[in-house]
Amino acid sequence: MQTPNENYELVIIGGGPIGIACALEAEKKGISYVIIEKGCLVNSLYHYPTNMTFFSTSEKLELDNIPFISNNPKPGKREALEYYRRITVANKINIHLFEKVTGVEAGKKFGHVVKTTKSIYHTSKVIVATGFYDIPNYLGIPGEDLPKVSHYYNDPHYYATQKTIVVGASNSAVDAALEIYRKGGDVTMIIRKPEIGERVKYWVRPDIVNRIEEGSIKAYFNASLKEIKSKEVVIETDKGDVTIENDFALLLTGYRPNFGFLQSIGIDLSDDGRKIPEYDPETMETNIPGIYLAGVICGGTETHKWFIENSRVHAKLIIDDIGK
Numbered sequence: 595m596q597t598p599n600e601n602y603e604l605v606i607i608g609g610g611p612i613g614i615a616c617a618l619e620a621e622k623k624g625i626s627y628v629i630i631e632k633g634c635l636v637n638s639l640y641h642y643p644t645n646m647t648f649f650s651t652s653e654k655l656e657l658d659n660i661p662f663i664s665n666n667p668k669p670g671k672r673e674a675l676e677y678y679r680r681i682t683v684a685n686k687i688n689i690h691l692f693e694k695v696t697g698v699e700a701g702k703k704f705g706h707v708v709k710t711t712k713s714i715y716h717t718s719k720v721i722v723a724t725g726f727y728d729i730p731n732y733l734g735i736p737g738e739d740l741p742k743v744s745h746y747y748n749d750p751h752y753y754a755t756q757k758t759i760v761v762g763a764s765n766s767a768v769d770a771a772l773e774i775y776r777k778g779g780d781v782t783m784i785i786r787k788p789e790i791g792e793r794v795k796y797w798v799r800p801d802i803v804n805r806i807e808e809g810s811i812k813a814y815f816n817a818s819l820k821e822i823k824s825k826e827v828v829i830e831t832d833k834g835d836v837t838i839e840n841d842f843a844l845l846l847t848g849y850r851p852n853f854g855f856l857q858s859i860g861i862d863l864s865d866d867g868r869k870i871p872e873y874d875p876e877t878m879e880t881n882i883p884g885i886y887l888a889g890v891i892c893g894g895t896e897t898h899k900w901f902i903e904n905s906r907v908h909a910k911l912i913i914d915d916i917g918k
């Protein structure tokens with residue numbers, strides 16, 4: 595069967611909140627567009643932990659001033675999925691789900707070609723809004739590929755009564771450790787630094803600090819995971835290696851954007867280790883004319899820099915530039 599060819603003025607890669615924000619702006623300006631999303635709608639959010647609460651209040655997650663009504667000031671995952679789904683359906687956003695962009699061939703000035711698992715698109719503008727949640731920061735240690743190991747956390751019930759290690763000390767790791775402990779898991783945290791991460795939500799921090807101090811959750815500080823075996827793990831501490839019994843390992847050490855994808859398009863990355871993609875902060879256009887970046891991807895390895903709250907403005911900057 596022949597691969598279909600489609601033409602749009604704009605192709606948006608990634609159907610996360612920021613990709614949707616770009617589509618809403620494009621609609622207003624009458625720019626023909628399509629969003630291509632490799633998973634379900636707001637795929638990253640869909641894979642966040644079941645009981646997560648956003649650190650932002652709901653109005654800070656709003657797109658295009660469309661009211662986000664939540665039961666509490668800070669919404670949960672279900673409410674966010676409902677909100678972004680309603681916006682997409684009510685505004686008839688043109689989005690192709692479960693279709694992965696496999697490559698972008700950048701034309702010299704105009705005429706980019708976007709290749710996907712289902713089609714080929716010809717377009718003059720491309721927005722890359724692919725986020726950072728697909729690729730974990732792997733530890734690269736023996737046993738990391740065992741079936742009891744996960745780099746994503748979903749629900750605490752699974753770990754009830756089980757000896758579970760949580761590696762990391764940021765929000766994701768702390769939330770997982772507390773939830774699993776409260777659902778009857780036997781939790782040990784392994785933390786590289788001498789204390790819990792400084793960016794942990796201010797209302798959660800005292801909870802985890804107190805649980806560790808009272809011994810309800812065990813923690814090794816200044817420590818790193820050295821090896822994962824089927825029934826135990828080896829932890830490197832400043833007093834030497836320690837081996838403890840273990841059933842499950844949650845390695846919640848963060849995620850990174852797909853730098854290989856950006857480089858394959860020809861987008862330059864900073865060479866200072868942060869791999870920040872090159873873009874004009876006033877228009878979000880990259881070093882390739884007609885190719886823009888939006889959302890959390892703009893931070894390179896500094897994935898905490900951009901989030902929904904402060905990157906939703908990218909949509910207007912880009913569409914204003916495209917519509918000039």
Ligand SMILES: Cc1cc2nc3c(=O)[nH]c(=O)nc-3n(C[C@H](O)[C@H](O)[C@H](O)COP(=O)(O)OP(=O)(O)OC[C@H]3O[C@@H](n4cnc5c(N)ncnc54)[C@H](O)[C@@H]3O)c2cc1C
Nearest residue numbers: 608610612632637638648649650695725889890901902903
């Ligand atoms: C647990 C957690 C809690 C958070 N809480 C908050 C908060 O309270 N407030 C806040 O502002 N931010 C929060 N964030 C951050 C926020 O969720 C992200 O910044 C936000 O998702 C960024 O939106 P985005 O559209 O840039 O990227 P994403 O939401 O990651 O969307 C990118 C999309 O691109 C798709 N994609 C990737 N590659 C391809 C490809 N090759 N082809 C097609 N599609 C592709 C992905 O499937 C994904 O759906 C939180 C993050 C986490 C992990």
